[in-house]
Amino acid sequence: MGKTDIGPPDFRKFLPPVIKKNYGKWKYHRILEPGVLVHVSERGDEVYTVRMGSGRLVSVDFIREVCDLADKYCDGYLRFTSRHNVEFLVTDKKKLAPLKKEIAAMGRPIGGTGHSVTSIVHTQGWVHCHTPATDASGVVKAVMDGLFEYFGSHNLPAQVRIALACCLNMCGAVHCSDIAILGVHTKIPKIDHETLKNVCEIPTTIAACPTGAIRPHPDKEKKSVIVNPERCMYCGNCYTMCPAMPLADGEGDGISIWVGGKVSNARHTPMFSRLAIPYLPNNPPRWPEVTAAIKNIVEVYAKHANKYERIGEWIERVGWERFFKLTGIEFTPLHIDDYKLSTTTFRNSTQFKWG
Amino acid sequence: MGKTDIGPPDFRKFLPPVIKKNYGKWKYHRILEPGVLVHVSERGDEVYTVRMGSGRLVSVDFIREVCDLADKYCDGYLRFTSRHNVEFLVTDKKKLAPLKKEIAAMGRPIGGTGHSVTSIVHTQGWVHCHTPATDASGVVKAVMDGLFEYFGSHNLPAQVRIALACCLNMCGAVHCSDIAILGVHTKIPKIDHETLKNVCEIPTTIAACPTGAIRPHPDKEKKSVIVNPERCMYCGNCYTMCPAMPLADGEGDGISIWVGGKVSNARHTPMFSRLAIPYLPNNPPRWPEVTAAIKNIVEVYAKHANKYERIGEWIERVGWERFFKLTGIEFTPLHIDDYKLSTTTFRNSTQFKWG
């Protein structure tokens, strides 16, 4: 039996020498080119970082290939970033070119630094979770193919952080991303009245619904529940609590697009992502409507925003009226909040632009 | 029996000739001096306006005196402003000086224009209402005595609109004023169990409480209700619905001060007044603590704000941390919202000043 409670390995064992020597002593960095950084320490030491795009869902073969590169160029050390990219830490500047060449040869992109679209934080989707309203890895692959030029370049006004979550549980930071791709159900749960009583506690299930849409089944015999379609907004929390209430539906499920979220405190305080497009159909394998919609938003943003303006900061300056006009996205009643904090989102001023 | 449903008299009968002639044809105005405006029409006609401060609670004698002046200088026309001041409309510039002299002789101030403290919008208080937690006219008199210099001058960075409401019903625009004086109860309703059942409907009374603090009296005989002190925040709505639940209390009642509200759309969108001082004691007849607190706020504002910055705009620029530091007002747990929209008021950012 393996020892328990040993916790994570001590990161100090995994620090390359140049990092150990200059730990906490770094002075400044430069972005030499898209995907390549240099950090210079107070002693003058330099570490070069080559950031390689990764699809996050990776095989052990991929990991071994990465290790081969790290052994060859980085004395057997490497790290991953908080957005799944791989970082090769090189001390000898001359190794940069050959490393980059080998990475390219593997068909892997270098980039994700500075004013780029870095890799998309995403979740399990149809690959592993039981509550998804869309796939994750597939949508991310399709969208990044469409935005590929922006990964390895610095031509955007500021960083564009995209995240995907395949249901309203929103694993990851979909609720604070420049662009968020959110899987949505649009059909009420299909209740399996036979199994419900064996697999669910009725009071907990009823209490699981934020809008009180679940009531005991009128027919006492059934020992089940029913959902009031008027009150259901497809959040999926009942299914999380009660396996007999799945919402997934081949036709109803789809994707909503949200914009203007931000995590960093630079310039503007952190912001939530706001609804841009309520529903686009699931259209595997390449989700053309989703990729087109996101590309349109990125390109309208790139054309109109000032330098250092994240998408949310740009929209705050020009106004949401202007965002919908420039992107051609239709503003619908669904865009208007109707939950607990709705009144704080309504416009209490005659300050607005005509379009 | 008087005819009913005749509605208000037609204002056109009450318009002075110069106004009738230039109705909708005014071109621009100038503020000649505190309390004196001139409006020039497209035809070049001029109308001078002399604005006289009024305490709003005025006798017929006062009105007759005002009429005497209007007959003498304005051909028998006058108007009141939306903040209870009297406006004498003069066409002959030479009449301004004598009019102003007579007004001064009556002990009435001229001012309230431009960057001044104009008259305080207020309500009934102990003079007439049944739910007040303080007086209105008395507090206003005391506060305006303290701020008198600011009525007839333009030395403030921008307009300062002060309003008073004697209970949380907030008659007037206390919820959107640069400085708001709000009467507050701090003791739970004193229930008159004897009369309650005759004067109140128990279900309506129970439903009247926003925080569900009212429950049927445990002793069924009583046919009354009880209040859970933990849940009561002294809003007075139960007393509005049920005369047997008065909250007024000589010791507990007092005044809270709110700042940073705004109605106009100029520069910044309209804003709510925010809590500055949760409680100051009722100290009639001159409420020294209240007058001192307001004078302090006005003077700190006058010293630190930029031109055209209303109090709310100034605070938004320097930060609430700086407001509490500069005014010396203590920030307490009561300042932190704990009602429905509380989370939208918490600071979700590391952007703040140390003081």
Added chain:
Amino acid sequence: MAKSETPLLDELEKGPWPSFVKDIKRVAARKPMAKDLLRQLELSYKEKIGHWKHGGIVGVTGYGGGVIGRYSDRPDLFPNVAHFHTMRVNQPSGWFYTTKALRTLCDIWDRHGSGLTNMHGSTGDIILLGTFTEHLQPCFDELSEAGFDLGGSGSALRTPSACVGPARCEWACYDTLDACNDVTHEFQDYLHRPMWPYKFKFKFSGCPNDCVASIARSDLAVIGTWRDKIRVDQAAVQAYVGGEIAPAAGGGGKRAKFDIQKDVIELCPTRCMEWNGKKLTIYNDDCTRCMHCINVMPEALRPGKDTGVTILVGGKAPILEGALMSWVLIPFMKFESPYQEFKDLAEKIWEWWDENGKMRERLGELIERMSMRKFLEAMGLPAVPQMVKTPRYNPYIFF
């Protein structure tokens, strides 16, 4: 000299601001009601508590509102204010008066009441402050004779108010006085006979300066606006910059020195103005009509000519769900007499509110409870981005 019965109140006779105590004392000399009011107020000042009982139901024949019932809780001490009801008299739009009309009012009130008034009440009425029940009807009859009528109270349409508008302001984008007067006359039935879940208020401001505080104090705010360009007189702009004309809006005082860059260009909320030392350029597409530049340079800048109104709904004080400011419902509506489109909208709103509103639930609270979406559907109005500060960030969408 007999010791004063009101030592505390007497303190309020001092000080530069006009003293309501002095004013009441004059009337108290000849009016017992006023005298007892002062004496009861003195008791309140001593005990720091009001002495008025919960109002009863009083009124005049044919009306369900317009009078606030008030009874002293110490009629033994202050018999003359045993009753102290107030009558709300609907003011002429813009609070314009002739001295003749005002003197008539004073005479009537001298005869039938305390001789005290509020000029005016926060909703806009002339408040005749304090009389006995038996005086109500005769007083109303004389008022009606003199061409005045009562305002609203209770669960009814309350007295609408308007800013001075085109009568004396160069920025009025519509005739606020005519609109207010017309609408008040149109809906007299709703005003005098409470029939709704709760009260409903209109306010008419001629431009976004909102001088009648419509956005904070009315369920349905009508604020003037324009769709075309701000009219610019470049010569006048230079005159301001050169100091020939003093900037308006009280730019005077020790902050007199005018700096167009700091005082105007950099304070425009959308930074849509440029000044190159000679010429002022306004990118009107990005102007949100906040009024600031016009406020500061009235002789150089004027609102556009293609004027109309923005309609906002929902404003109210805090009880029960928390204070609300009105929200944009219709970004632009042409607004000329007889304002039929507006009146139809009002009727539609009342119908929906009356049908769905709970007891004492204001329009804004109902919209919050039912959702703006359902309200728009009921009104047959489109959802437009001008209605929101921000689209939803909550993911619970009722597809």
Added chain:
Amino acid sequence: MAKSETPLLDELEKGPWPSFVKDIKRVAARKPMAKDLLRQLELSYKEKIGHWKHGGIVGVTGYGGGVIGRYSDRPDLFPNVAHFHTMRVNQPSGWFYTTKALRTLCDIWDRHGSGLTNMHGSTGDIILLGTFTEHLQPCFDELSEAGFDLGGSGSALRTPSACVGPARCEWACYDTLDACNDVTHEFQDYLHRPMWPYKFKFKFSGCPNDCVASIARSDLAVIGTWRDKIRVDQAAVQAYVGGEIAPAAGGGGKRAKFDIQKDVIELCPTRCMEWNGKKLTIYNDDCTRCMHCINVMPEALRPGKDTGVTILVGGKAPILEGALMSWVLIPFMKFESPYQEFKDLAEKIWEWWDENGKMRERLGELIERMSMRKFLEAMGLPAVPQMVKTPRYNPYIFF
């Protein structure tokens, strides 16, 4: 050539971004689990619906979490993913690895699972993606041998994460890696044995750029800050202005031309910087440490030296009451090993949360329900204006 069983997924082998389908296919050649995963995913692509059943309770001896149970709803078609549990392996702080350690992990997973992983999961774990129940314990044993342990899941402390911090970033105001590692080891019991109302997450970012998204994705966010002045190297500022050094933060590309006034001075949220053509002045009292000027000119500007952390609480995703971002609880706390003050605070928070939290009620939701005031009282912390964006505007005060 046999027709592909996954025509739809094959489409995702095209295109420049690395293809997870290509990657899985390599492993599928030798691993039936991977093969069946692809085949089941193809079915999902066809039917546009997932094929995983609600997870069951699976795990390893001694732990209540770390494993997510997963079963295919078509074991008949895809027997090799009848079980497809994932194991969450606690990552080394900052995701630093040696190739030796990674290769060991790969070998273990090759032996015991699908050979597929997520590097890494959103909370930070190494996700070993898919294996059968019987493999869980042996796999864990080998992992433990190799010095790895499981991460958190269920109503427990989840795996803490840290930004790269002082290992490679010049802006780290504290040792994010050491803190994360230390805290994770300190609370192993809470991590492996779910005992709370619901999950609890820590995240450690070295400065307000927040590169581990702590403010959005953790109940208790630790963000580096400083109390003294930004360190300025005037010569380096001139070098940026002169173009000798390119501005950082990707100022490159077609927006290369650096303009200190437009790119820095005018973007400072508090306008507390001045540039007179030669010298940069920062009024540090008005600086809110947003990082922007430092981000743009890293060779000229550096955070202060009197460093520590700001503690924020409450961040979470939308279910049930709506998403929350963490709120300032403690503006400044010195933060050095062994972080005792921080650990005591965490214990106090858990105690209060455990006592008052309803089932599945996160810390942020509990604070909202009970009030920040009650939370501060329980924590023995003072109310300070840094905690609010704005004081209350709601008048319902619980005196």
